[in-house]
Amino acid sequence: VKAGDGPVVLLSATTDCGCTRAEFPKRPLRPGDTAQVKVVFAAKDKGNFRKTVRLRLHAGGREYTVALVVRGTVK
Numbered sequence: 001v002k003a004g005d006g007p008v009v010l011l012s013a014t015t016d017c018g019c020t021r022a023e024f025p026k027r028p029l030r031p032g033d034t035a036q037v038k039v040v041f042a043a044k045d046k047g048n049f050r051k052t053v054r055l056r057l058h059a060g061g062r063e064y065t066v067a068l069v070v071r072g073t074v075k
Helices: none
Strands: 008-015 020-023 038-041 047-059 062-074
Touching: 008 020, 020 047, 038 047, 038 062
Parallel strands: none
Antiparallel strands: 008 047, 020 038, 047 062
């Protein structure tokens, strides 16, 4: 995502099921800033999982969607 000299604003985070949620900063991110997106997965069963979080953001006068994929194994 190319923001140029302007801020990046995270607008929303959607997940592919109710067992996963994402928390993200609500403040605009200026060039050089860093931020964390916290993904919480509440496993009900053991085994492999793959969850997708879609971040909608605004940067450089445009809207973008970025997909984050979280994979793992619950033992």
